Amino acid sequence: MTKLTLSKALNEGLRKALENDPKVLIMGEDVGKLGGVFRVTDGLQKDFGEARVVDTPLAESGIVGTAIGLALRGYRPVCEIQFDGFVFPAFDQITSQLAKMRYRSLGHLKLPVVIRIPCGGGIGAVEHHSESPEALFTHTGGLRVVACGDPADAFAMIQLAISSDDPVIFFEPKRRYWEKAEVDTAGGVAAAPPLGQAKTVVSGTDVTVLCYGPMVRTCAGAAIAASGDGRSLEVIDLRSLSPLDTETIFESVRRTGRCVVVHEAPVTGGLGAEIAARVTEECFYRLEAPVLRVGGFSTPYPPSKLEEHYLPDLDRVLDAVDRTFSY
Amino acid sequence: MTVNGAGPAASADSRRGQPESAELIQLLTPEGERVEHPDYPLEISADELKALYRDLVLVRRIDFEAIALQRQGELGIWASLLGQEAAQIGSGRALEPADMAFPTYREHGVAWCRGLDPTKLLELFRGVSHGGWDPKAHNFHLYTIVIGSQTLHATGYAMGIQRDGAVGEGGEAVIAYFGDGATSQGDVNEAFIWASVSNAPIVFFCQNNQWAISEPLERQSRVPLYLRAHGFGFPGVRVDGNDVLACLAVTRKAMQAARDGQGPTMIEAYTYRMGAHTTTDDPTRYRLAAELETWKLKDPIERVKAYLVRTEQADELFFTALDAEAAELGARIRKACLEMPDPDPLAIFENVYAEPNAMLEAERDSYAAYLESFDVEEAGR
Numbered sequence: 001m002t003k004l005t006l007s008k009a010l011n012e013g014l015r016k017a018l019e020n021d022p023k024v025l026i027m028g029e030d031v032g033k034l035g036g037v038f039r040v041t042d043g044l045q046k047d048f049g050e051a052r053v054v055d056t057p058l059a060e061s062g063i064v065g066t067a068i069g070l071a072l073r074g075y076r077p078v079c080e081i082q083f084d085g086f087v088f089p090a091f092d093q094i095t096s097q098l099a100k101m102r103y104r105s106l107g108h109l110k111l112p113v114v115i116r117i118p119c120g121g122g123i124g125a126v127e128h129h130s131e132s133p134e135a136l137f138t139h140t141g142g143l144r145v146v147a148c149g150d151p152a153d154a155f156a157m158i159q160l161a162i163s164s165d166d167p168v169i170f171f172e173p174k175r176r177y178w179e180k181a182e183v184d185t186a187g188g189v190a191a192a193p194p195l196g197q198a199k200t201v202v203s204g205t206d207v208t209v210l211c212y213g214p215m216v217r218t219c220a221g222a223a224i225a226a227s228g229d230g231r232s233l234e235v236i237d238l239r240s241l242s243p244l245d246t247e248t249i250f251e252s253v254r255r256t257g258r259c260v261v262v263h264e265a266p267v268t269g270g271l272g273a274e275i276a277a278r279v280t281e282e283c284f285y286r287l288e289a290p291v292l293r294v295g296g297f298s299t300p301y302p303p304s305k306l307e308e309h310y311l312p313d314l315d316r317v318l319d320a321v322d323r324t325f326s327y
Numbered sequence: 328m329t330v331n332g333a334g335p336a337a338s339a340d341s342r343r344g345q346p347e348s349a350e351l352i353q354l355l356t357p358e359g360e361r362v363e364h365p366d367y368p369l370e371i372s373a374d375e376l377k378a379l380y381r382d383l384v385l386v387r388r389i390d391f392e393a394i395a396l397q398r399q400g401e402l403g404i405w406a407s408l409l410g411q412e413a414a415q416i417g418s419g420r421a422l423e424p425a426d427m428a429f430p431t432y433r434e435h436g437v438a439w440c441r442g443l444d445p446t447k448l449l450e451l452f453r454g455v456s457h458g459g460w461d462p463k464a465h466n467f468h469l470y471t472i473v474i475g476s477q478t479l480h481a482t483g484y485a486m487g488i489q490r491d492g493a494v495g496e497g498g499e500a501v502i503a504y505f506g507d508g509a510t511s512q513g514d515v516n517e518a519f520i521w522a523s524v525s526n527a528p529i530v531f532f533c534q535n536n537q538w539a540i541s542e543p544l545e546r547q548s549r550v551p552l553y554l555r556a557h558g559f560g561f562p563g564v565r566v567d568g569n570d571v572l573a574c575l576a577v578t579r580k581a582m583q584a585a586r587d588g589q590g591p592t593m594i595e596a597y598t599y600r601m602g603a604h605t606t607t608d609d610p611t612r613y614r615l616a617a618e619l620e621t622w623k624l625k626d627p628i629e630r631v632k633a634y635l636v637r638t639e640q641a642d643e644l645f646f647t648a649l650d651a652e653a654a655e656l657g658a659r660i661r662k663a664c665l666e667m668p669d670p671d672p673l674a675i676f677e678n679v680y681a682e683p684n685a686m687l688e689a690e691r692d693s694y695a696a697y698l699e700s701f702d703v704e705e706a707g708r
Contacts, residue, residue: 025490051490057524062479062517069483072468075490077483093514096473097480104469106459107678141679141687165681196685243686 001184007177009151010040010116012185013158014078018048024162025070027054027063028080028116037082038118038177060090067113068098076112076162083174084119085128091136098167099142110165114158119147120214120264121311122175124304131301132213132265137169138242138274145242146195147171149216151181153199153239156192164195171241173214198245200252204234207258207321210249210275212238215262215312222317231321241271249275250282257288258324262312267295289327292320351565351597354572357625359633367576373640379571380635381649382416383628386436388653389445389660393435393452396664397606402452406433410569410601413627414534416440417574418502418596421582424466425499429481432470433534434504441467445656446663455667475512478503478531482518485527485585500528500585502578508539510555511547519559519593528585530578531556531593534568536600541613556593568598569627599625672698 004012017024026041026048032055035042045053056063060081067077081087087094094115102109121130137145144166148154154172161168184191193199201216202223211219216237223233234252238244253259259279261272272293279291294312302310352364390408397405408415415436422428422440430437435448447460451470458469471477481503493499509515510533522529535552537544548555556563566577574596581592599622603610635641676691 057517057520059513059517059520061514062521065476065479065514065517066483066486066521069480069485070487070490071483072462072480073484073487073491075487089513092473093476093479097471097476100457101469102681103678104457104459105462105678106456107681108459108461108463109469110681144680243684246686246689 001182003180004151004155004183004185005178005180006148006151006154006173007038007040009155009183010158010172011042011044012183013155014041014044015047016188017078017159017162018044018052021076021162023074023076025052025054025075025077026080027056027067027077029056029058029063029082031055031080036080038174040116040172040177041080060086060088061093064090064093064098064113064115068093068101068111071111071113072109076114078114078116078162081115081117083129084117084131084133087115087117087133090115094137094143094167094169095140099140102166103142111167112162112165113167114161114170115168116158116170116172118174118177119171120173120175121301121304121307122214124307126304127301130304130307132263132296134169134171134241134263135265135270135274138271142167143242144168144195144240145171146240147173147213148239149173149176149211149213149237151179151183153192153237155183155185156189157195157239159189160192160195168195171213175214176217179217193239196240196243196245198239198248199237200234200248201237202233202235204232204256206232206256207234207260207324208249208252208256209233209235209260209262209317209321210238211235211262212241214264218312218314219262219317222314222321225314226318226321233321244275244278246278246282249279253279253283254286257286259283259287259291260294260317260320260324261291262294262317262320264296264311266298267293268298270295289324292324294320351567352573352577353567353570354576355570355630355634357569357630359630359637361634364573364576367573367580369572369576371572376631376635377641377645379416379420379575380628380631380641381652382420382436382439383412383571383631384649384653385656386412386416386439387628388657389435389439392657392660393449394602394606396449396661397452401664402449402606403454404605404607405452406605407600407602408433408435410599410622410627411534411536412436413571414568414574414596414598417571418532418578418594421575421578422502423499423582426582427466427468427481427484427499427501429468429477429484429501429503430470431474431477431504431506431509432472433506434470437504438467441465443467445660446667449660449664450667453664453667455670475505475509475515475518478505478509478515478518479521482522482525482527482529485522485529486525488528489525494528494586494588498528498586498588500530500582502530502532502582504532504534506539507533507535507537507544507547507552508542509533510552519556519591522591523560526588526590528588529591530581530585531591532578533593533595534598535595536568536598538600538604538610538614540604540608543614551595553593553595561591561593563593563595565595565597568596569625569630571627571631598627
């Protein structure tokens with residue numbers, strides 16, 4: 001076991017993938033010499049060369065579009081989109097081409113492309129650097145969407161995503177890049193849960209709190225705080241946003257009878273809405289309260305001096321927990 | 328009426344982009360006269376010439392049959408290649424088996440050259456599949472409907488060829504097809520940049536058919552399209568897109584340069600969409616019939632026939648036999664189209680993912696149960 005930051009854990013995972021499969025490529029803006037603006041790809045170009053760790057021209061549609069072509073040629077490209085808000089120039093290539101090409105080919109083609117997106121706020125950034133666009137991708141059939149919430153998952157999940165034969169949108173919680181935890185880098189990915197499986201972070205009995213990415217730590221904190229009030233929160237890191245591990249979700253909610261979904265993205269049309277609908281359908285007679293959502297407001301992301309109001313924090317999670325007990 | 332003063336400028340610039348202002352590579356005139364070009368010498372035997380003529384005639388027959396099938400309600404839509412046969416056959420026959428082609432949705436002639444059964448194209452336009460052929464089997468990618476997207480896929484594929492070390496002696500190359508309208512797309516410009524800075528083994532083959540549905544070339548560009556290539560750092564050349572020999576020679580040379588590691592070339596095949604954009608389009612709303620009449624004089628097939636006849640490289644027997652073959656082909660694809668079964672409803676859920684997906688499987692099972700409930704009701708009556 002080694003203590004690694006989430007950023008370094010991703011770096012180690014990418015390194016392993018590059019070592020294990022000569023078809024794996026890394027491509028994006030500033031990923032080579034600079035090592036990425038968050039240093040996630042630090043040192044990889046030096047060790048694997050410019051043909052495998054590619055500094056691309058500055059155009060996101062081109063990054064994803066050429067990655068598709070490389071995948072058609074048998075490569076496994078890992079694209080970095082520098083910030084969440086910059087994925088939109090590539091949105092057409094992702095949703096109209098990457099997601100649909102296997103379907104269009106009746107299964108003749110596979111598109112093992114990973115698109116890494118640092119996401120979420122809380123770093124005091126300017127506009128377009130703090131967004132959470134995951135629901136736009138979970139809405140699109142043909143894509144897998146995952147989010148890592150801690151260094152151990154970052155290390156394992158990036159490798160599992162790269163080995164997947166389906167396109168994967170891989171969200172990284174940018175404000176958690178520098179948080180450290182123990183990672184078993186020697187153990188490989190065999191011991192890690194599968195990419196599509198949720199993970200119970202805190203076991204509890206009173207309320208199921210579903211979260212992912214940057215909110216995992218926030219919700220784990222809320223669980224500690226709630227235990228002081230005598231409330232037992234079960235915190236589940238969804239990990240996979242599409243497909244959802246509905247089995248784990250339903251099993252937990254049937255036990256607790258209460259469910260709160262937490263994400264940074266706006267609640268309107270968000271993943272929380274999807275989960276609430278599914279939980280309502282499947283756990284209706286076991287629910288003590290409606291499923292509640294805690295998330296960003298239905299506004300553009302605000303200027304950073306206001307982001308602490310926009311982003312769910314421990315208190316807003318606890319407020320939602322309180323409300324589920326008022327029914 | 329002008330919009331934001333664009334009118335007068337556009338009008339003054341409408342001379343730009345006309346063939347008079349640019350050298351047009353031509354090896355066979357509209358009258359069927361063979362001419363030479365110093366940069367594009369072409370030795371071609373009578374048999375090869377007849378084979379090209381056969382291609383041209385047969386793909387026009389496929390097109391004709393498909394339009395008829397659409398008019399009879401058997402296809403949802405069809406994008407006609409009428410007028411662009413030479414551009415497609417010339418470039419398509421310039422490819423080696425190992426080369427990879429990335430088409431738009433109008434490349435029926437290229438599909439023919441790559442050995443794809445035309446009935447596969449009908450499946451798409453009938454709505455039986457979104458394409459569904461195996462691109463690797465013919466080195467012919469699926470039709471791409473979003474304008475210009477495939478130029479980036481082609482470029483990425485070419486970058487893969489470089490990484491495979493398949494450039495140089497016995498190398499491979501890629502050809503990306505697109506139209507005049509597509510040159511306005513960001514993706515096409517990004518593909519030019521990527522290909523250029525990577526020195527990728529790719530040929531950008533633009534069929535400038537003068538019309539992007541209703542929008543004339545003047546709405547897309549103030550400069551001849553082939554000149555755009557120079558700004559991106561690779562050569563651009565304009566070829567008579569209705570001259571199958573010129574298209575063959577120019578594409579062969581550009582593909583060979585790409586295979587040899589000399590990087591991209593843009594070819595502007597100057598041609599004309601003689602039909603509607605698709606069977607749902609009505610060109611009488613936006614262009615004059617006289618324009619079509621002018622282009623009919625430059626027909627890509629007639630000039631080859633004139634040359635074959637005048638030089639006595641083909642006799643009446645050849646033409647009669649070809650007519651019969653075309654009729655037979657038309658009948659065959661018509662029959663195949665009419666016999667095409669609708670897909671199974673549950674095929675909706677297939678091939679979305681390569682790996683198991685429990686959520687999608689649950690949706691499929693739920694819909695299957697719903698469908699079965701009707702069978703039970705039927706049986707109960």
